[in-house]
Amino acid sequence: MAVLARLPTRDRLSSWGMAVPRTCVFCPAGDETHDHLFFQCAYSARIWALFSRRHNVSSIADFSSSLAFCHWLHDDHSPDVATVFKLLLQVFVYTLWRERNAKIFKGVCSSKDVLFASMDQAIRDRLLSCPATRTQACSLLQLYFWFIDPYS
Structure with missing residues (x-):
């Protein structure tokens, strides 16, 4: 739903006639759109930067860039690398x-480090449940670790 821009973000709720503020929940820098919330907001951009630095890849700017990156990974690299990136996304x-x-309904917000650790653990847990097949040289979890910069 997020890739198709179908989540009820504040800009969409406002366009439906609801009286909600259009500003981002995490930062006052812009309207809460799909691309702003997940990629351009300072809060989400800092978390993306942690993953980008850790996995030694450039940061993603929007959903269309992330989809193009998935296609590039699938075409030019192993489909398993694309699978790991899709899971991360x-x-x-x-x-x-x-x-x-x-944050909206309970008034609580985690730090970027706590959120990053939570995401990393969720990815590891999911990849741990995917054993390597006979056609794979290594498991998806090993592949995830292979891309981690040892100095991060």
């Missing part, structure tokens, strides 16, 4: 959306 979107809702 799914966990990131899910966790950030849950954090957004917690």
Whole structure:
């Protein structure tokens, strides 16, 4: 739903005639759109930067860039690398959306480090449940660790 821009972000709620503020929940810098919330907001950008630095890749600017990156990974690299990135993207979107809702409805917000650790653990847990197949040289979890910069 996030990739298709179908989540009820504040800009969409406002366009439906609801009286909600359009500003981002995490920062006052812009309207809460899908791309702003998940990639351009200072809060989410700091978390993306942690993953980018850790995995030694450039930061993603929006959903179309992330989809293009997935296609590039799938075409030019192993499909397993694309699978790991897709999982990272799914966990990131899910966790950030849950954090957004917690801030709106409960008034609580985790630090970027806590959120990053939570996302990393969720990715590791999911990849741990995917054993290597005969056609794979290594498991998806090993692949995830392989991309981690040892100095991060």
